[in-house]
Each structure stands twice: as structure tokens, then as C-alpha cells.
Amino acid sequence: MRREAVRVHQTEPALNTKTHVVTVHRASLTGVEAISLRSEHVFPRHAHDHYGIGVMSEGAQKSWSVVGAVEAGKGDVIMVNPGEMHDGSPIQGPRAWHIVYFDPDLLSHELADDERGTDVVFNPVANDQALAGKVTALLHAIQFSEPHEAEESLLTCMLHILQQHRLSGSSKTDKSPPVARAIEWIEAEPDINQPLSALAAASDMSRFQLIRGFIRDVGTTPHAYRMQYRVRLARRHLLQGRPIAETAQLMGFADQSHLTRAFLRQFGVAPGRYLAAR
Known part of the structure; x- marks a missing residue:
């Protein structure tokens, strides 16, 4: 049964920034979250329990990542690994991005036959129009499509990243x-x-x-x-x-x-x- 997409939109003045607007989307898949942000908030160094794959839709930001300092601009794909320490600061005004977070078990399950999914490390930034299109399609699918369609879209993104933007074994x-x-x-x-x-x-x-x-x-x-x-x-x-x-x-x-x-x-x-x- 198709689930209705629900958005929770908010502006958080408690962050004491000029701009901070967050939209949390209700996803059709268990273990998956989708969030949209437009913000000047400086995120401190922290980590997530999930993988994250998103697309920058406006502005640019600099951040710390598993490979050191990186920058991402409009159209770039941004990726986060479970437990990876990272932060984020805007470059000259608000930046915006749409991102999907998913449980590491969703990846490890697919790789169970040959390797542990939790050992897979994604590159933090990729200038890849094809992947950006797949991530955008995924964002739409987990909000508005049937779960099996969303699962297929997520697997398509995973496969593309594993083939072209993987950093497994990074010291x-x-x-x-x-x-x-x-x-x-x-x-x-x-x-x-x-x-x-x-x-x-x-x-x-x-x-x-x-x-x-x-x-x-x-x-x-x-x-x-x-x-x-x-x-x-x-x-x-x-x-x-x-x-x-x-x-x-x-x-x-x-x-x-x-x-x-x-x-x-x-x-x-x-x-x-x-x-x-x-």
C-alpha cells in the first residue's frame, strides 16, 4: 500500500543564523530518511549512524570528512559514512541540499555474499551528473513511489557509488x-x-x-x-x-x-x- 508523503517544514531561530529552513520528508522505506535544508548554520563536527547521499541544490559549503577538508557546490553529490566525523560551513551565503540517510544494514545485506557492507567507505564529494540524477530520482521515489520502486532506486544509487566513488580500506x-x-x-x-x-x-x-x-x-x-x-x-x-x-x-x-x-x-x-x- 502506498504511503502518503508527509513534510515537516520548520525554521529554527534557536540556531541564531540568518537562514535555517529544514524539511523532513516521511519516506516509504523502513530505515530510510529524507531531509531538505537551506541554511547558513555551521554544523559542528559530529557523526551519523547511517550512510547519507545527497545533492547540493544551491550555494556551496566546505566540510571536514574522512579524506580531510573538501568543498561541494551546486550539482555536486555529497556522501556521509556511518561513524564518519564531519562538519559543514557555508561559503558566501546560504547553501541548500537534499539528502537521503539509510541504515548500513540495507547495504550490508546486499553485499552479504562477498563482503561486509559496514566496511564500505563512500567518497565525501563527487562531481557526477549521472549520480546526481539518480539521487534526485531516489529522493522523489522514497516520498511518492511504491516501496519496491524506492528500493530499486536506492540499489541503483548504491551500485553506482560502489563502482565509481568508493574509498574502502582508507587508512x-x-x-x-x-x-x-x-x-x-x-x-x-x-x-x-x-x-x-x-x-x-x-x-x-x-x-x-x-x-x-x-x-x-x-x-x-x-x-x-x-x-x-x-x-x-x-x-x-x-x-x-x-x-x-x-x-x-x-x-x-x-x-x-x-x-x-x-x-x-x-x-x-x-x-x-x-x-x-x-
Whole structure:
């Protein structure tokens, strides 16, 4: 049965930017999200649990990615990998893009016979008109077409990226053992604010070495990583039906407002409005 496409449109003045308009589209596929943005918001370094493939429709932006600093302009395809630390800043005015996020399991399932899909790394930017057309078709399909048509469109995009814009095995995704231990420590207890000294001791490093290693391998500080990881976990709890206030307490935020500000800063949309489109 065809599902009606629903859009949640919002302007978020809390971001304190000249322009920030977000439209969250309700998708016809489980494990898939579609979002449109036109914004001057500077997104801090953060990560997603999903792959993302989108098209820039206006302006330009610069961002940090798995391959370092990149720029994308109108017509370029932008891609995000699960767990990849990235950010985004406008270049001379608002920029706009339409993007689809999808669960890594959707890719790993298709590649189950020969490789693990979660090991696939996409190139962050591609100037590829053919792929841009496929992504645009995908955005339309997951909003307005039957699920089987949307699935076919998503698989078509995946195949094109795997054949022409794949960066599997990039050494830039590797982390030193001490930093990897610190990340494991943070992710094991994300709701607890361990002192930097305790985290450094658990990782057999000085505080200076820990911060230097995190910035080198992850692209941000341990505290910033803990905060953005909390937001990612909070998103999962919210999608499972847990109330916002309860989720805030569970994830170690001071209160619901604290979670809302962090969620808005990272994803560009408030949690209540995000859930309204689900």
C-alpha cells in the first residue's frame, strides 16, 4: 500500500543564523530518511549512524570528512559514512541540499555474499551528473513511489557509488590503539562525565597525548565526541518511543532543553519536529 508523503517544514531561530529552513520528508522505506535544508548554520563536527547521499541544490559549503577538508557546490553529490566525523560551513551565503540517510544494514545485506557492507567507505564529494540524477530520482521515489520502486532506486544509487566513488580500506579511518580504547571507554558509559585525567589514565596516555590523539584520529576532542555520541544514542531512543525528557535523563543531559539544544545543533532540527515526520 502506498504511503502518503508527509513534510515537516520548520525554521529554527534557536540556531541564531540568518537562514535555517529544514524539511523532513516521511519516506516509504523502513530505515530510510529524507531531509531538505537551506541554511547558513555551521554544523559542528559530529557523526551519523547511517550512510547519507545527497545533492547540493544551491550555494556551496566546505566540510571536514574522512579524506580531510573538501568543498561541494551546486550539482555536486555529497556522501556521509556511518561513524564518519564531519562538519559543514557555508561559503558566501546560504547553501541548500537534499539528502537521503539509510541504515548500513540495507547495504550490508546486499553485499552479504562477498563482503561486509559496514566496511564500505563512500567518497565525501563527487562531481557526477549521472549520480546526481539518480539521487534526485531516489529522493522523489522514497516520498511518492511504491516501496519496491524506492528500493530499486536506492540499489541503483548504491551500485553506482560502489563502482565509481568508493574509498574502502582508507587508512584515514584507522585509529591508534590508545584512542580506540578511549572511544570504547566513552561509548561504554556515554552518560557519565569522566574527568579527562581518568580517560587518559585508562588509555595509558597523558591528557595532552589524549587530546592530541583524538584530534588527529577522530577530528574532535573527547568531550565533543562524547556529546555527539550521546545525541546519536538519544535519537535511537526517541525513535523507539522513549519520551524526550526521559531520554535526556538517560543520556546524561541536564534536562530536556539541554538535549534539544544539542540535537538541534548536531542535526539541524529539534527532536520534537524530527519525530513528527517519522
